[in-house]
Amino acid sequence: MASKTELPLNTLQPYISAILIVLAALLLGFTNGPWYFAAGLIPALVSFLGTRELLGKVRKANEQKCFLDEQLIQSQKLAAIGELSSGIAHEINNPLAIIGQESEWVTHLLQSDELRDFKQVNELTDSLREITRQVKRCKEITHRLLNFARKMETLLQRVDVNRLIEDMTKWVERETKQHNIHIVRRFQKDLPQVVTDAPLLRQVILNLLANAAYAIQKDGDITLTTRLADHGQVEIIVTDTGSGISKENLSKIFNPFFTTKPPGKGTGLGLSICHRIIDKLGGHISVTSEPGHGTTFMIRLPQKGEV
Amino acid sequence: MENLRVLVVDDEADFLETVVMRLQRRKIDAHGVDSGKKALEIVENERFDVVVLDVLMPGLDGIETLKLLKQKKPFIEVIILTGHGSVESGLQGMQFGAFDYIMKPADLDELLEKIQQAYERKRLHEERHGLSGE
Amino acid sequence: MSSVPRLLLVDDEERFRTTLSKLLGVRGIPVAAVGSGEEALAELRSKPYDVILLDVRMPGMNGIEVLAEIKKINPALEVIILTGHASVDAAADIMKLGGYDYLLKPCTVDELMDKIDGAHERKLAREKRKEKASAPQVIAGEGGKPR
Numbered sequence: 001m002a003s004k005t006e007l008p009l010n011t012l013q014p015y016i017s018a019i020l021i022v023l024a025a026l027l028l029g030f031t032n033g034p035w036y037f038a039a040g041l042i043p044a045l046v047s048f049l050g051t052r053e054l055l056g057k058v059r060k061a062n063e064q065k066c067f068l069d070e071q072l073i074q075s076q077k078l079a080a081i082g083e084l085s086s087g088i089a090h091e092i093n094n095p096l097a098i099i100g101q102e103s104e105w106v107t108h109l110l111q112s113d114e115l116r117d118f119k120q121v122n123e124l125t126d127s128l129r130e131i132t133r134q135v136k137r138c139k140e141i142t143h144r145l146l147n148f149a150r151k152m153e154t155l156l157q158r159v160d161v162n163r164l165i166e167d168m169t170k171w172v173e174r175e176t177k178q179h180n181i182h183i184v185r186r187f188q189k190d191l192p193q194v195v196t197d198a199p200l201l202r203q204v205i206l207n208l209l210a211n212a213a214y215a216i217q218k219d220g221d222i223t224l225t226t227r228l229a230d231h232g233q234v235e236i237i238v239t240d241t242g243s244g245i246s247k248e249n250l251s252k253i254f255n256p257f258f259t260t261k262p263p264g265k266g267t268g269l270g271l272s273i274c275h276r277i278i279d280k281l282g283g284h285i286s287v288t289s290e291p292g293h294g295t296t297f298m299i300r301l302p303q304k305g306e307v
Numbered sequence: 308m309e310n311l312r313v314l315v316v317d318d319e320a321d322f323l324e325t326v327v328m329r330l331q332r333r334k335i336d337a338h339g340v341d342s343g344k345k346a347l348e349i350v351e352n353e354r355f356d357v358v359v360l361d362v363l364m365p366g367l368d369g370i371e372t373l374k375l376l377k378q379k380k381p382f383i384e385v386i387i388l389t390g391h392g393s394v395e396s397g398l399q400g401m402q403f404g405a406f407d408y409i410m411k412p413a414d415l416d417e418l419l420e421k422i423q424q425a426y427e428r429k430r431l432h433e434e435r436h437g438l439s440g441e
Numbered sequence: 442m443s444s445v446p447r448l449l450l451v452d453d454e455e456r457f458r459t460t461l462s463k464l465l466g467v468r469g470i471p472v473a474a475v476g477s478g479e480e481a482l483a484e485l486r487s488k489p490y491d492v493i494l495l496d497v498r499m500p501g502m503n504g505i506e507v508l509a510e511i512k513k514i515n516p517a518l519e520v521i522i523l524t525g526h527a528s529v530d531a532a533a534d535i536m537k538l539g540g541y542d543y544l545l546k547p548c549t550v551d552e553l554m555d556k557i558d559g560a561h562e563r564k565l566a567r568e569k570r571k572e573k574a575s576a577p578q579v580i581a582g583e584g585g586k587p588r
Contacts, residue, residue, distance in 0.1 A: 090498065093525035094454055097547035101460045104550055108467060132549070139547050146525070147402070155431045157424060171397050171408065198424065203401045210394050351559075379542065437537070 013055060018048035067284065074254055075279045078272055081256055082149035089142040089149070096142070100135040103128045148256060148273060152280050154197040161194050161234055161301075162187040162226055165205055169224065172209045179218040183209075186225040194234050195304050196281050204274045204285075208238045208297050211270065214261070215242025215295060229300060233283075236299040244291035253287055311426050312354060313337040316346040316372065317361040317388065322411070326359070329415050335422070343372030350380050357425045359409075359418070362389045362396055370399050377404040382433055384425035388413065446561035447489060450474040451481040451507065452496040452523065464550045470557070478502030478510075485514055492560045494553070497524040497543075508538050517567065519560035523548075 025040020107128045110121050169183055176183060212222045225237040245253060245260075252258045256272040278285040283301040313335055317323045323339045330337035338355075340346050343364055350358070358376060362369030373385055387400045387408035400408060406425045409418055448465065450472055452458050458474040465472045473488075475481050478501055481493070493511060497504030508520050522535055522543040535543055541560040544552060 090525040093546045094457070098454065098457050098460070100547040100549065101457065101464060105460050105464055108464065135547055139545070142525075143545065153435075155428050155435070157427060157431070167407070168397075170410065172394050175394050198428070199401065199404075199406050202407065203398075206394070206398055206401055210398060213394070378545075 011055075014048045014051040017051055018044045021047055067286070071279065071284055074275060078254075078256065078276055082276075085145045085256075086149035089145040092138070092142050096135055096138050100132060103131045103135070152200070152276060154200060154280055156195050157198055158193045159196050159198045159201065160191075161201075161236065162191050164198060164201060165224055165226065165236065168202055168205045168209060172206070172213060176213050176222070179213070179216075180220075181213055181216050181218065182221045184221055184223045186223060188227040191226050191228060191234060192232075192303060194301055196301060197277075200277045200281065201301075204277050204299070205236075205238075207270045207274050212238055212240035212242060212295070215240050215244070217242070232303050233300045234303060236301070237296060238299075239294060239296040241294045244293055244295055245287070245289040246291050250287065250289055254285075311335060311356050311422075313357050313359065313422060314346060314349065314355045315339045315359045315388075316341075316343065316364075317359075318342060318364045319361070326413065326418075330419075333415070333419060335419075343368065343375075346372055347375055347379065350376065350383065355380075355383060356429050357422050358383055358385045359388055359422070360385050360405075362387050362400060362408075370396065370403065373400060373405060374403050382429055382436075384429050386418075386421050386425055445469060445471070446491040446557055446564075448472045448492050448494065448557065449481060449484060449490045450494045451476075451478065451499075451504075452494075453477060453499045454496075461550075461553075465553075468550075468554065478504070478507035481507060482510055482514065485511060485518070490518060491564055492541075492557055493518055493520045494557075495520055495522050497522050505534055505538070508535065508540050512539050517564060519564045521556050521560055 021044035022041065025037050025044060028040050029037025107125060109115075110125055110128075115121055165187070166185070169185070173183055209222065216222070220241040222241075223237075223239040225235075225239070227235050229235040249258075249260060254271050254275040258272075275285055278299055278301070281301060283299060285297065285299045287295060287297050289295040313330060315323060315326050315330070315337060317326070317339070318341050320341060323341060327337045327339040338349075340349055343360075346358065346360070349355075360369055360373060360376075362373075364372070369387065369389075373387070376383060376385060381404075384406040385404065387397075387405045388411060389396070389408065390411040397408060406428060407421050409421060448470055450458055450461060452461075452474070453476050455476065458476070462472040462474050473484065473490075475484055477499060478495075481495070484490075485493075495504045495507055495511075502510075504522050504524070508522065511518055511520055516539065519541045520539075521541050523546055524543055525546050541563060542556055544556055
């Protein structure tokens with residue numbers, strides 16, 4: 001990030017150079033005549049414009065670098081969390097397997113004839129059934145964790161992005177219509193095809209649409225925009241008129257298990273997976289939000305697959 | 308798309324028959340079964356490339372079938388079919404490895420295009436794991 | 442060739458081995474259990490088995506390496522891999538090496554039995570086909586056609 005002390009100097013630079021050159025031209029004019037002054041103004045103008053453009057490019061490059069740095073930090077964070085949770089999940093599956101088996105064995109023992117008259121057999125069997133159910137529940141959790149953490153394999157094919165988004169939108173629209181949520185398409189015509197992983201991109205779009213719909217609850221709009229951005233990248237923007245995300249939450253939004261939904265209503269893995277996917281596809285994803293007004297997610301994808 | 312074999316799984320007999328017939332008329336080697344259980348059995352014994360799977364079926368429901376299908380035959384690409392799927396089931400389907408989805412009533416040309424893309428992905432996938440062709 | 446599969450269980454957790462052996466035992470399946478890939482290979486070289494339940498994550502040789510070795514010793518043996526997580530890479534490796542299938546831990550005994558039955562059936566079917574192929578052809582009146 002450009003430090004606060006650098007900035008004023010950067011903005012003044014073109015003016016300083018130009019003023020110096022004008023002063024030199026004036027001096028030249030005084031000694032040699034008005035034509036020399038006029039001629040002196042040309043390099044002043046060239047210098048001014050050139051320096052300003054150069055500094056503009058430097059500033060843009062800096063911003064881009066910060067943006068990429070953030071993306072990189074987030075990716076590294078996710079990768080580290082992924083590795084940690086994968087290790088834990090694997091470790092837990094073994095004791096879970098033993099717990100499940102022991103309860104199956106006890107269930108078997110309770111079925112023996114000797115215990116037929118034992119009053120509490122039914123209650124014990126029921127308790128064991130509950131243990132088995134909970135083991136299954138743990139299994140689902142660990143497998144979700146492992147799914148999140150595993151090596152993401154991408155298979156690249158040519159994809160019509162507008163078509164892909166439209167498909168996912170049609171699905172979501174069935175439900176959103178019922179809640180008076182309108183989905184507006186602003187697709188750029190003739191958007192070039194992108195070489196990317198279609199099902200992974202579908203997951204991302206579906207996720208963002210579902211989040212947008214949830215944020216709105218009812219009565220609102222989701223706007224989908226596609227366009228060709230600079231460097232041949234394709235831009236996908238999902239904007240909703242929902243409750244928005246607070247500034248503190250905004251920095252955590254891509255963290256795994258971070259969710260603003262009530263317990264049981266979402267794993268919080270959705271956006272972190274989206275981030276991983278877009279990263280794997282060689283693209284960038286970012287979010288801006290205004291609490292009370294809405295949120296915008298922006299995705300950029302290279303046309304030619306992962307870098 | 309020679310060699311392409313498609314399996315359609317739907318408990319609605321009329322729909323199943325119609326889709327399989329229309330695919331066959333377009334020279335696709337298509338077969339149909341009416342339950343998830345049968346689908347899992349048949350892929351064990353015969354090679355299929357793309358499965359078109361109804362997500363709402365009684366018995367072994369679509370999502371469970373999808374999960375087991377991707378486990379047993381990770382290279383088979385699945386296209387989810389639905390008359391009225393919830394967004395939740397769509398997300399689940401994608402999460403559990405579905406390639407794409409199509410809504411009922413299915414436009415045949417659209418379905419064919421998706422099947423073609425799914426098949427292409429299967430070939431790429433097998434190539435990567437050194438399992439080209441069977 | 443028995444109709445009840447002879448099972449070899451390979452897993453490094455002792456308690457897992459003992460309880461699973463008991464659970465399968467009451468269903469009439471004879472189970473021998475060892476704690477490592479090396480022990481499993483030694484066991485397979487000395488006694489007949491039909492189906493092998495193999496944990497993928499063990500110290501020493503891991504399940505995939507053991508699978509490869511098993512197929513060298515006796516390709517007819519059916520192997521079911523037990524794994525904490527399935528990735529497409531692992532599944533592809535298992536299939537390529539001739540494994541029958543894999544199961545995610547934790548799993549119920551019923552799920553296990555399904556796979557064991559399936560694996561055993563496949564083994565029996567293959568053995569039957571082999572017998573048919575190598576049986577001498579006797580066609581009355583025409584003399585045996587050489588195979």
